[in-house]
Amino acid sequence: MPDTPVSRPVAISAEGVWKVFGPDAAGFRARPAGERSPEAMARDHLIGAVRDAGFQIGRGEVFVIMGLSGSGKSTLLRCLTRLIEPSEGRILFDGQDILTLGEKPLAELRRKRMGMVFQHFALLPNRTVLGNIAFPLEMQGMDRDRAEARARELAEVVGLTGREHRFPAELSGGQQQRVGIARSLTTDPEFWFLDEPFSALDPLIRADLQAEVQRLQQEHTRTTIFVTHDLDEAIRLADRVAIMENGRIVQIGTPEELVTRPATDYVRRFVAKVPPARVIRVSSLMTPAEGDMAGEPVSADATIAEIAPRIVAPGGPLRVLDGQGRPVGALDRQSALQTLASGI
Numbered sequence: 001m002p003d004t005p006v007s008r009p010v011a012i013s014a015e016g017v018w019k020v021f022g023p024d025a026a027g028f029r030a031r032p033a034g035e036r037s038p039e040a041m042a043r044d045h046l047i048g049a050v051r052d053a054g055f056q057i058g059r060g061e062v063f064v065i066m067g068l069s070g071s072g073k074s075t076l077l078r079c080l081t082r083l084i085e086p087s088e089g090r091i092l093f094d095g096q097d098i099l100t101l102g103e104k105p106l107a108e109l110r111r112k113r114m115g116m117v118f119q120h121f122a123l124l125p126n127r128t129v130l131g132n133i134a135f136p137l138e139m140q141g142m143d144r145d146r147a148e149a150r151a152r153e154l155a156e157v158v159g160l161t162g163r164e165h166r167f168p169a170e171l172s173g174g175q176q177q178r179v180g181i182a183r184s185l186t187t188d189p190e191f192w193f194l195d196e197p198f199s200a201l202d203p204l205i206r207a208d209l210q211a212e213v214q215r216l217q218q219e220h221t222r223t224t225i226f227v228t229h230d231l232d233e234a235i236r237l238a239d240r241v242a243i244m245e246n247g248r249i250v251q252i253g254t255p256e257e258l259v260t261r262p263a264t265d266y267v268r269r270f271v272a273k274v275p276p277a278r279v280i281r282v283s284s285l286m287t288p289a290e291g292d293m294a295g296e297p298v299s300a301d302a303t304i305a306e307i308a309p310r311i312v313a314p315g316g317p318l319r320v321l322d323g324q325g326r327p328v329g330a331l332d333r334q335s336a337l338q339t340l341a342s343g344i
């Protein structure tokens with residue numbers, strides 16, 4: 001499987017992870033490799049919800065898992081948190097295999113270092129916004145005043161100021177999801193798992209919350225694993241995307257790589273409607289150069305769509321700067337225009 005390696009220190013690593021459902025799922029480990037094809041497994045009424053998944057996620061990375069309904073996204077995410085017990089494989093957090101952890105250390109890991117948000121999660125109907133956000137802290141023994149003070153901070157962070165004393169029934173769907181996001185952040189988790197958190201929301205609210213996730217993720221350099229079946233959402237949020245098909249990861253890459261170098265027809269069909277200018281970055285089109293240059297500055301990390309107004313303006317080549325503001329290349333307007341002409 002084509003896999004663009006992670007470019008940061010590794011935070012989470014999955015090796016040979018399988019999750020099998022069916023009458024004799026427990027006997028799966030003893031199955032020889034030759035008996036693990038979808039056909040051979042189907043004969044024995046076994047479903048390979050996750051099939052031999054392997055990948056590494058970098059610290060602070062947004063790793064998006066996407067694929068069609070039933071491709072195994074949620075099962076894989078749940079395996080990573082051990083909400084579902086994998087049938088086989090290793091899942092390492094900072095080098096430690098969490099599948100070997102006993103109940104107590106696992107609970108500790110979840111409570112202290114992980115935050116989770118789901119599409120449908122239960123808010124406590126008889127508790128206010130603050131009461132709901134504070135709940136995990138109170139469960140951990142924090143006194144009510146301190147827990148509420150922290151909840152108040154988080155309510156502000158997710159834009160719920162002024163609604164602290166409302167009950168869930170008095171909130172819109174988007175506001176309820178904000179409560180869920182705040183609640184998942186009470187312990188300031190290093191690892192943030194989100195499973196289709198915005199699928200039930202209308203597009204405008206969804207875009208708002210996507211921006212919120214980006215902001216929260218950048219502020220605290222959280223390692224974020226985000227499941228979605230929405231390609232637009234994946235492209236907006238992801239550093240890298242893992243595409244799943246029938247339980248298998250068929251490609252891992254940046255949005256740009258998926259669009260410009262799809263590994264299979266399935267991936268090609270998936271990304272067919274993405275305008276290249278939305279994902280191709282200035283760094284991919286520039287001519288590398290060093291030293292002083294003339295021309296209007298653009299960021300090497302920007303997408304061609306983001307700098308469209310500069311590209312269409314008249315003038316010579318654009319001066320490309322890296323994250324530290326150092327000149328790293330020149331962008332020819334003509335070649336950028338060609339990418340732009342393919343749509344935004």
Ligand SMILES: Nc1ncnc2c1ncn2[C@@H]1O[C@H](COP(=O)(O)OP(=O)(O)OP(=O)(O)O)[C@@H](O)[C@H]1O
Pocket residue numbers: 021022047048049067068069070071072073074075076229
């Ligand atoms: N508890 C279970 N028992 C049997 N089969 C299951 C179970 N959970 C999931 N599956 C099967 O495993 C496969 C993967 O399901 P999963 O929910 O992970 O997919 P998904 O990509 O998250 O789908 P969706 O986008 O619809 O949520 C599906 O074929 C599903 O029917």
